Amino acid sequence: xxxxxxxxxxxxxxxxxxxxxxxxxxxxxxxxxxxxxxxxxxxxxxxxxxxxxxxxxxxxxxxxxxxxxxxxxxxxxxxxxxxxxxxxxxxxxxxxxxxxxxxxxxxxxxxxxxxxxxxxxxxxxxxxxxxxxxxxxxxxxxxxxxxxxxxxxxxxxxxxxxxxxxxxxxxxxxxxxxxxxxxxxxxxxxxxxxxxxxxxxxxxxxxxxxxxxxxxxxxxxxxxxxxxxxxxxxxxxxxxxxxxxxxxxxxxxxxxxxxxx
Amino acid sequence: xxxxxxxxxxxxxxxxxxxxxxxxxxxxxxxxxxxxxxxxxxxxxxxxxxxxxxxxxxxxxxxxxxxxxxxxxxxxxxxxxxxxxxxxxxxxxxxxxxxxxxxxxxxxxxxxxxxxxxxxxxxxxxxxxxxxxxxxxxxxxxxxxxxxxxxxxxxxxxxxxxxxxxxxxxxxxxxxxxxxxxxxxxxxxxxxxxxxxxxxxxxxxxxxxxxxxxxxxxxxxxxxxxxxxxxxxxxxxxxxxxxxxxxxxxxxxxxxxx
Numbered sequence: 001x002x003x004x005x006x007x008x009x010x011x012x013x014x015x016x017x018x019x020x021x022x023x024x025x026x027x028x029x030x031x032x033x034x035x036x037x038x039x040x041x042x043x044x045x046x047x048x049x050x051x052x053x054x055x056x057x058x059x060x061x062x063x064x065x066x067x068x069x070x071x072x073x074x075x076x077x078x079x080x081x082x083x084x085x086x087x088x089x090x091x092x093x094x095x096x097x098x099x100x101x102x103x104x105x106x107x108x109x110x111x112x113x114x115x116x117x118x119x120x121x122x123x124x125x126x127x128x129x130x131x132x133x134x135x136x137x138x139x140x141x142x143x144x145x146x147x148x149x150x151x152x153x154x155x156x157x158x159x160x161x162x163x164x165x166x167x168x169x170x171x172x173x174x175x176x177x178x179x180x181x182x183x184x185x186x187x188x189x190x191x192x193x194x195x196x197x198x199x200x201x202x203x204x205x206x207x208x209x210x211x212x213x214x215x216x217x218x219x220x221x222x223x224x225x226x227x228x229x230x231x232x233x234x235x236x237x238x239x240x241x242x243x244x245x246x247x248x249x250x251x252x253x254x255x256x257x258x259x260x261x
Numbered sequence: 262x263x264x265x266x267x268x269x270x271x272x273x274x275x276x277x278x279x280x281x282x283x284x285x286x287x288x289x290x291x292x293x294x295x296x297x298x299x300x301x302x303x304x305x306x307x308x309x310x311x312x313x314x315x316x317x318x319x320x321x322x323x324x325x326x327x328x329x330x331x332x333x334x335x336x337x338x339x340x341x342x343x344x345x346x347x348x349x350x351x352x353x354x355x356x357x358x359x360x361x362x363x364x365x366x367x368x369x370x371x372x373x374x375x376x377x378x379x380x381x382x383x384x385x386x387x388x389x390x391x392x393x394x395x396x397x398x399x400x401x402x403x404x405x406x407x408x409x410x411x412x413x414x415x416x417x418x419x420x421x422x423x424x425x426x427x428x429x430x431x432x433x434x435x436x437x438x439x440x441x442x443x444x445x446x447x448x449x450x451x452x453x454x455x456x457x458x459x460x461x462x463x464x465x466x467x468x469x470x471x472x473x474x475x476x477x478x479x480x481x482x483x484x485x486x487x488x489x490x491x492x493x494x495x496x497x498x499x500x501x502x503x504x505x506x507x508x509x510x511x512x513x514x515x516x517x518x519x
Contacts, residue, residue: 067391096393107388124394
């Protein structure tokens with residue numbers, strides 16, 4: 001009986017239709033400002049969901065709730081079927097090995113070289129001890145983001161785009177099942193932005209991750225999104241593919257696309 | 262008026278509560294296992310070795326200045342031969358530990374506050390946390406323990422260098438051999454002069470490390486807050502050094518000098 005239940009659960013987990021992130025009626029305020037207003041969002045395994053919206057609309061708050069950096073005032077956030085707010089510290093730590101978070105700035109540890117930045121999650125989180133295995137994994141992930149030649153550089157010696165690539169490599173090195181990208185192309189020139197967007201797609205294909213991408217960059221959304229959710233004033237106002245939303249009759253939705261037209 | 266006073270009062274209470282939580286997190290993480298030895302050794306080097314010149318030079322100058330200031334009065338009283346003893350007792354009991362701690366508060370508390378503050382602003386601490394690593398264990402435990410260990414060692418070295426500075430100053434006007442000077446210094450000291458002064462330096466070190474880490478870890482997310490964290494760390498740590506010193510002297514007086 002128990003074996004059947006476990007098998008069923010495993011089948012559900014590996015299923016493409018499994019909902020890996022389930023946000024239900026979540027609200028969050030900072031002081032008197034309500035940044036999330038009763039939002040609901042379900043993300044399936046392997047899906048690339050882009051959350052689009054103006055700056056300061058609470059887009060980042062959504063993914064911070066997913067990874068347990070912030071706790072919603074009301075509503076439920078479930079990841080892999082488990083409620084994040086109810087998790088113990090150990091369970092949260094376990095969850096965070098499965099959910100990677102790429103910060104807007106890359107958030108590289110600036111007192112360490114690129115190699116040491118990559119080693120940090122391997123030795124501290126995965127508790128890997130075999131130096132050969134560690135080196136192999138570092139080289140593989142840096143090669144995937146095209147940064148192998150910068151392995152011994154300090155973060156201060158890297159350009160903005162390289163920092164984002166290195167940040168992405170450090171997040172990917174623990175092979176998370178879900179990737180959360182917070183404004184991955186902000187502050188980059190159009191060519192580098194496109195490269196980072198393509199890289200997100202490559203990473204998703206190579207490591208078969210589920211991705212949530214927070215952005216206001218329409219080109220990034222066009223390249224990466226399977227589904228786009230548009231956010232305005234703390235609420236999700238529209239949902240669909242890039243082409244569906246582009247031809248929307250809603251003026252506010254169209255305004256996002258008109259900027260790039 | 263009353264409405265304006267409440268937020269400040271509440272903020273102060275919140276701050277006390279947060280410091281209590283931070284304090285308990287520090288202790289829980291010491292015994293949690295997986296101690297970051299390499300980072301601890303690196304911090305000992307950064308904090309201890311790199312502060313040695315500054316502490317040494319300051320202690321040397323203070324030793325010289327004390328002798329030069331004391332000499333006219335002592336000569337007037339006919340107690341010139343008491344100069345080594347006076348310097349030794351005042352330096353070992355009070356001047357050495359406090360000067361070293363104040364210098365360390367200025368150098369170490371500010372650098373820890375600024376470093377952790379900028380890590381907070383650039384989301385490095387958040388990145389560490391969401392990766393499943395333990396930022397308290399890696400950043401806080403190692404730094405606080407390194408300062409707690411290094412300040413007493415720096416104080417011991419500062420004491421010796423300060424006494425040497427006094428010897429040189431005494432030789433500007435008087436002719437006293439190195440051997441005789443240090444013999445007089447050591448003969449004038451009892452173990453009880455040294456022990457309480459040495460023990461309090463561990464508390465000075467802890468206060469410097471704790472305040473630096475707390476201020477850095479709890480800085481706001483803006484570039485201005487990095488400067489504020491560094492500044493606030495120095496001011497608060499310096500204040501704590503005087504408070505701890507006053508308490509230590511009082512306890513020592515009650516126990517040994519009644």
